[in-house]
Amino acid sequence: MNKNSWILYIGILVFGLFAPFIFPAFKVQLSILCVLIVLATTWNIQGGEMGYNTFGNILFYGLGMYLCASVQVGMFFPLAEWTESGGEKTFVHTPSQFFQGMAAGLVVAAVVPTIVAGLIGYAILGLRGHYFAICTLGLGVAAGEISGGIEIIGAGQGFTTPPFPNIGGLEARGEFFYFLSFGALVLTFIAVRAIYTTRFRLILNAIRDNEDKAEAMGIETMKYKITGWMISAFFCGLAGGIMGGLVGYIDSTDVAFDGREMGVFMVLMAILGGKGTLWGPIIGATLFHFFKEGFWTFFLGWQYVALGVLIVVIVIYFPEGLMGWLREKYPERFGEVVDEADRKAQVELK
Amino acid sequence: MDFLVFQYPMITIQACLDGLLLGILFALIAYGMALQWGVMNIINIAQGDLVILGGYIAYFMYLYGIHPAWGVIVSPIIMYFVGIAIYKLVINKVVDRDLFISILATFGISILFMQLMNFAFGADVVLANSGYGTTMLFDNNVVLPNSKIFSAFISIVFAICLVVYMKRSKLGRAIRATAQNARAAKILGVDTEKVYAATFGINAALCGVAGALISITFTIHPYMGLPYTIRSFMIVIVAGLGNLPGVAMSGMGLGIFEEFADYILGTEFRIGSVFLLLVLILVYRRFKLSRKREYLK
Numbered sequence: 001m002n003k004n005s006w007i008l009y010i011g012i013l014v015f016g017l018f019a020p021f022i023f024p025a026f027k028v029q030l031s032i033l034c035v036l037i038v039l040a041t042t043w044n045i046q047g048g049e050m051g052y053n054t055f056g057n058i059l060f061y062g063l064g065m066y067l068c069a070s071v072q073v074g075m076f077f078p079l080a081e082w083t084e085s086g087g088e089k090t091f092v093h094t095p096s097q098f099f100q101g102m103a104a105g106l107v108v109a110a111v112v113p114t115i116v117a118g119l120i121g122y123a124i125l126g127l128r129g130h131y132f133a134i135c136t137l138g139l140g141v142a143a144g145e146i147s148g149g150i151e152i153i154g155a156g157q158g159f160t161t162p163p164f165p166n167i168g169g170l171e172a173r174g175e176f177f178y179f180l181s182f183g184a185l186v187l188t189f190i191a192v193r194a195i196y197t198t199r200f201r202l203i204l205n206a207i208r209d210n211e212d213k214a215e216a217m218g219i220e221t222m223k224y225k226i227t228g229w230m231i232s233a234f235f236c237g238l239a240g241g242i243m244g245g246l247v248g249y250i251d252s253t254d255v256a257f258d259g260r261e262m263g264v265f266m267v268l269m270a271i272l273g274g275k276g277t278l279w280g281p282i283i284g285a286t287l288f289h290f291f292k293e294g295f296w297t298f299f300l301g302w303q304y305v306a307l308g309v310l311i312v313v314i315v316i317y318f319p320e321g322l323m324g325w326l327r328e329k330y331p332e333r334f335g336e337v338v339d340e341a342d343r344k345a346q347v348e349l350k
Numbered sequence: 351m352d353f354l355v356f357q358y359p360m361i362t363i364q365a366c367l368d369g370l371l372l373g374i375l376f377a378l379i380a381y382g383m384a385l386q387w388g389v390m391n392i393i394n395i396a397q398g399d400l401v402i403l404g405g406y407i408a409y410f411m412y413l414y415g416i417h418p419a420w421g422v423i424v425s426p427i428i429m430y431f432v433g434i435a436i437y438k439l440v441i442n443k444v445v446d447r448d449l450f451i452s453i454l455a456t457f458g459i460s461i462l463f464m465q466l467m468n469f470a471f472g473a474d475v476v477l478a479n480s481g482y483g484t485t486m487l488f489d490n491n492v493v494l495p496n497s498k499i500f501s502a503f504i505s506i507v508f509a510i511c512l513v514v515y516m517k518r519s520k521l522g523r524a525i526r527a528t529a530q531n532a533r534a535a536k537i538l539g540v541d542t543e544k545v546y547a548a549t550f551g552i553n554a555a556l557c558g559v560a561g562a563l564i565s566i567t568f569t570i571h572p573y574m575g576l577p578y579t580i581r582s583f584m585i586v587i588v589a590g591l592g593n594l595p596g597v598a599m600s601g602m603g604l605g606i607f608e609e610f611a612d613y614i615l616g617t618e619f620r621i622g623s624v625f626l627l628l629v630l631i632l633v634y635r636r637f638k639l640s641r642k643r644e645y646l647k
């Protein structure tokens with residue numbers, strides 16, 4: 001790591017720490033941006049580095065969301081009565097109860113999806129290519145449909161998460177969730193960056209490029225695939241838990257296991273930025289979020305139409321993403337040694 | 351949980367018959383999917399949305415006073431051109447690319463269609479009333495709407511027509527040749543681009559027929575598309591590509607499974623159980639193949 005990148009990291013960190021005070025009106029948007037970056041970055045571990053294009057990370061996200069809220073309520077009050085009362089609160093968390101519950105809930109929300117990923121990983125990750133993609137798509141939708149039928153977590157009517165305690169009003173709530181999601185983002189970035197400097201990343205890339213050969217070289221691919229998925233699940237669950245508290249209301253198919261929105265967003269963001277790079281998903285998520293928030297109001301009511309068109313356009317005309325495009329344009333900046341004559345010949349061939 | 355279904359045999363018969371008639375419809379959609387998967391190597395996530403769109407065509411004929419059964423003729427004709435249009439705009443750019451690209455692109459089309467239909471036709475659950483009445487069997491214990499029998503019959507007719515067409519006609523032979531080896535077919539003078547467009551059109555037309563029948567027998571709703579895609583995907587992976595009897599059998603099996611899941615688990619878990627079954631089937635096949643150190647391709 002050279003001096004420039006240190007300056008960059010510290011600059012971003014400082015900006016992140018002061019952002020809610022510089023843009024006080026956009027605290028919620030910034031928190032959502034952090035969550036989106038976490039999701040895109042962790043999707044990239046599967047889709048970009050490992051070559052396993054999953055639609056199923058939404059499963060861990062939704063699971064984390066439900067678990068965090070359930071633990072937060074269940075630690076102090078009976079869960080069934082809470083969900084039954086719906087919007088009208090019969091129980092009120094004291095501030096200390098709220099924060100204790102949130103902390104415990106986030107731990108559970110991160111750990112349980114990791115275990116789930118480990119348990120189903122052996123079965124699911126044995127599938128390849130499009131079978132894996134469709135299977136994980138099925139997992140996500142099935143989870144949404146099934147959780148929509150379970151009474152104790154609110155079934156069809158939804159689950160209201162505990163409201164933020166009455167200290168400092170809306171400002172404090174926004175700051176709390178912003179720093180929570182920013183913390184998750186920093187944690188994710190450090191973890192993913194650390195992973196990407198090790199042999200682990202090379203193994204994942206080997207799996208992506210040719211799994212049979214990787215296996216023939218003596219790599220226990222299944223072990224690494226499951227580990228990779230568990231890392232994703234950990235951070236997806238954490239992001240889900242935070243997002244549940246931030247939104248304040250959990251619905252099975254519209255918020256938690258929202259394959260039509262969040263499940264596609266994470267794929268799209270990673271592809272937009274360029275999959276298989278550290279910075280690609282981060283840039284992609286930021287661009288996507290700006291685009292979405294900036295233009296969603298123009299397309300009021302037509303968001304999904306715009307989303308559908310956006311997916312098709314990005315996938316067809318921009319499959320390598322921003323980083324891929326930059327890499328093709330300026331390969332030297334990415335540490336690739338380019339033979340000028342060879343490059344010219346390639347350009348002519350095209 | 352409700353185990354009445356085991357104690358009272360008439361319910362079992364009812365569920366089986368319902369499932370069989372439903373499954374034939376599923377098999378028709380799955381046949382379209384198998385066709386384009388085999389020929390173009392594309393998995394069309396928008397398959398179910400094409401079905402629903404076909405259903406709305408029949409529903410609109412019903413609204414304007416035409417008997418919805420005529421939708422079986424009109425809907426495939428319109429859907430054929432919709433299919434061609436989708437092919438020209440999107441699919442031909444993803445045909446020979448990575449499969450995931452095509453999955454994602456068709457997922458985008460699916461979202462687009464879902465929302466456009468929601469705007470155009472509203473978010474209500476609708477059905478086109480055919481007024482065919484019902485048939486009673488076994489001392490009036492089993493009730494079968496005639497529309498279900500009609501739809502199963504029409505599905506079989508269309509499937510047979512299609513099989514004969516694929517065997518005998520020039521285009522059918524070109525399609526089969528392209529499925530076997532696109533490059534060789536191209537060398538021997540088959541215009542593969544045209545074949546691809548026709549295949550996608552035929553697939554969309556089949557979806558149109560199925561959709562028209564579904565709008566008569568069941569209900570349609572703009573967001574109901576994805577389950578049909580998953581069902582047809584499931585049927586195809588169980589039966590294998592180009593195995594028509596297999597597609598019919600596994601379609602009927604899926605129909606019966608769904609009816610029983612509906613009775614035993616309750617209607618709210620019906621769709622969930624379909625998706626879960628997909629996961630289970632894939633995992634089962636993965637373990638079966640991994641014994642021979644192979645994997646699903």
